Amino acid sequence: MKRVLFVCTGNTCRSPMASALLKERKDFEVQSAGIFAGKGMPISAAASQALLERGIEHNHRSQPFTSELAEWADYIFTMTNQHKQLIVSQHPSAAKKTFTLHEFSTSSVGDVQDPYGGDLSIYRETLGELDELIRQLILKLADK
Numbered sequence: 394m395k396r397v398l399f400v401c402t403g404n405t406c407r408s409p410m411a412s413a414l415l416k417e418r419k420d421f422e423v424q425s426a427g428i429f430a431g432k433g434m435p436i437s438a439a440a441s442q443a444l445l446e447r448g449i450e451h452n453h454r455s456q457p458f459t460s461e462l463a464e465w466a467d468y469i470f471t472m473t474n475q476h477k478q479l480i481v482s483q484h485p486s487a488a489k490k491t492f493t494l495h496e497f498s499t500s501s502v503g504d505v506q507d508p509y510g511g512d513l514s515i516y517r518e519t520l521g522e523l524d525e526l527i528r529q530l531i532l533k534l535a536d537k
């Protein structure tokens with residue numbers, strides 16, 4: 394099974410939602426982490442609510458991005474180009490397997506904006522964006 398690591402900033406909103414969506418497929422080993430994440434924080438309440446509205450329950454505890462996780466992953470998908478640049482600069486050996494979610498899934502330039510601090514409608518929008526990106530991601534990974 395391919396090992397996929399999603400990375401965002403705090404590992405309480407975007408990457409846990411992406412992870413929950415891909416885990417639904419059961420064909421991948423999935424983890425998430427944050428560049429500036431603390432350890433053991435739950436998924437944000439609004440992210441959890443947006444997932445529950447789609448019938449997805451996601452047990453999550455935040456974790457920081459580490460070199461061990463970088464080694465574990467076959468693919469590292471970041472929410473923004475800044476996350477990618479940080480990873481590549483600190484872990485050059487991971488450069489070949491690190492992509493922004495937009496560039497890998499849709500061959501486009503763009504960031505998944507941080508919904509942190511927004512209301513539930515913002516989280517629903519982010520989840521919708523992630524859902525579409527992950528649909529494309531699955532198609533792309535099937536070709537690998």
Ligand SMILES: N[C@@H](Cc1ccc(OP(=O)(O)O)cc1)C(=O)O
Pocket residue numbers: 401402403404405406407408427507508509
């Ligand atoms: N701003 C938060 C950290 C944080 C940043 C972004 C964030 O969203 P995401 O999990 O999508 O990166 C979550 C938390 C703090 O000051 O603790």
